[in-house]
Amino acid sequence: MEKIRINASVDYDVLIDSGLLKEAGELIFSALLPASGVSATDPLAARRQAENTTAVIVSDDNVFPLYGEALKNSLAGSGYKTIEFVFPHGEKSKSLNTYGELLEFMCDSHIRRSDMIVALGGGVVGDLAGFAAATYQRGITFIQIPTTLLAAVDSSVGGKTAVDLTNGKNQVGAFYQPRLVICDTDTLSTLPPEEYSCGCGEIIKYAVLESEEFFDELLQKPVCTQYEHVISTCVKMKKAYVENDEFDTGLRMKLNLGHTFGHAVEACSGYSILHGQAVAMGMAAVTKAASEMGLCSKETLVRLLEILDVYKLPSEIPYGLDEMFEVTLVDKKNSGSVTNLIVPTAIGNCRIMKIQTEKLKGWLEEGGVR
Ligand code: NAD
Numbered sequence: 001m002e003k004i005r006i007n008a009s010v011d012y013d014v015l016i017d018s019g020l021l022k023e024a025g026e027l028i029f030s031a032l033l034p035a036s037g038v039s040a041t042d043p044l045a046a047r048r049q050a051e052n053t054t055a056v057i058v059s060d061d062n063v064f065p066l067y068g069e070a071l072k073n074s075l076a077g078s079g080y081k082t083i084e085f086v087f088p089h090g091e092k093s094k095s096l097n098t099y100g101e102l103l104e105f106m107c108d109s110h111i112r113r114s115d116m117i118v119a120l121g122g123g124v125v126g127d128l129a130g131f132a133a134a135t136y137q138r139g140i141t142f143i144q145i146p147t148t149l150l151a152a153v154d155s156s157v158g159g160k161t162a163v164d165l166t167n168g169k170n171q172v173g174a175f176y177q178p179r180l181v182i183c184d185t186d187t188l189s190t191l192p193p194e195e196y197s198c199g200c201g202e203i204i205k206y207a208v209l210e211s212e213e214f215f216d217e218l219l220q221k222p223v224c225t226q227y228e229h230v231i232s233t234c235v236k237m238k239k240a241y242v243e244n245d246e247f248d249t250g251l252r253m254k255l256n257l258g259h260t261f262g263h264a265v266e267a268c269s270g271y272s273i274l275h276g277q278a279v280a281m282g283m284a285a286v287t288k289a290a291s292e293m294g295l296c297s298k299e300t301l302v303r304l305l306e307i308l309d310v311y312k313l314p315s316e317i318p319y320g321l322d323e324m325f326e327v328t329l330v331d332k333k334n335s336g337s338v339t340n341l342i343v344p345t346a347i348g349n350c351r352i353m354k355i356q357t358e359k360l361k362g363w364l365e366e367g368g369v370r
Pocket residue numbers: 060061062063066089090091094121122123124125127147148149150151154155156157158159160161170187188189190191192195198275
């Protein structure tokens with residue numbers, strides 16, 4: 001098992017291995033023990049405390065039928081009571097509406113500050129459940145069990161939680177770290193192929209940001225044949241960003257590589273283009289623009305397009321220049337006249353460039369958007 005310690009405002013472990021779901025109860029029990037106020041030498045008192053704790057399992061209607069029962073059994077085996085809140089899958093559920101329903105459900109179920117939320121699912125579940133955990137009674141214990149590749153390598157780690165507003169993604173949220181992340185790589189076996197590709201999009205992002213060697217590994221051996229290695233490599237990279245810049249005011253912005261134009265693609269598509277696919281298009285566009293402007297070599301672009309193709313990820317933005325620029329402006333209107341654009345200078349190296357927001361149109365054009 002890989003165990004990666006994240007030292008942020010809350011210190012916690014990210015555990016990565018196959019078969020962890022059935023051990024989730026004991027893993028959570030052990031992780032919560034130090035802060036429980038109960039002595040580790042008094043196992044009966046610790047067990048009594050677990051028996052007084054309710055785990056609110058938050059999941060979606062694809063994931064819960066697959067893995068909910070195993071998680072419930074494991075939590076019950078460690079003494080926890082469980083209740084579940086299952087909502088329709090998809091980005092549309094990452095809303096104030098679902099968030100409100102979850103809070104009302106917890107209140108009606110008499111959930112207290114000493115109870116906990118366990119998120120079982122992808123980034124939508126984790127972001128929504130995390131925001132509920134951050135705000136219910138001013139904050140209750142939060143555990144992440146990511147079941148998509150994207151959530152395993154990115155969203156479950158680092159404490160960004162949020163829901164969307166009608167006209168803006170992630171517009172309401174909080175930084176709120178989980179107390180434990182349990183990544184059971186077996187759950188990835190049921191991922192639909194396009195969700196696998198999306199996770200690979202975020203993994204390629206880490207390689208372009210940080211490591212040519214990792215980039216080459218991804219080309220030589222498919223991600224699905226080396227999940228534990230790939231996920232732990234990405235989590236270690238993310239760890240450095242989170243520990244240096246937990247609240248996203250500097251270095252952590254680099255994790256937005258491909259996201260400036262990617263968010264616009266998602267919005268233009270009415271969210272029918274998936275996040276990882278949009279990030280792939282965004283990375284391709286910004287790298288093409290960088291290569292046209294002489295900020296990186298043509299070879300960098302060719303290599304990026306090659307790996308996107310290998311992982312069946314799109315690289316062409318299917319929307320026009322005016323439409324893309326308009327949506328980019330809407331996306332940026334609350335963050336001022338300067339955009340921090342993440343620009344690859346080589347495979348394994350990127351820089352943050354401060355661009356006047358109106359100049360992004362030129363970047364889109366150089367990036368092949370007509
Ligand atoms: P998702 O949670 O919608 O999951 C994608 C689909 O896969 C859903 O239909 C889900 O039901 C299904 N699914 C999940 N696990 C499965 C499994 N094991 N087997 C079969 N089906 C499964 O989306 P996602 O791609 O995981 O996450 C995208 C979200 O994450 C977006 O809202 C994005 O904004 C957010 N995000 C957050 C952060 C962060 O730092 N908090 C980072 C990146 C992305």
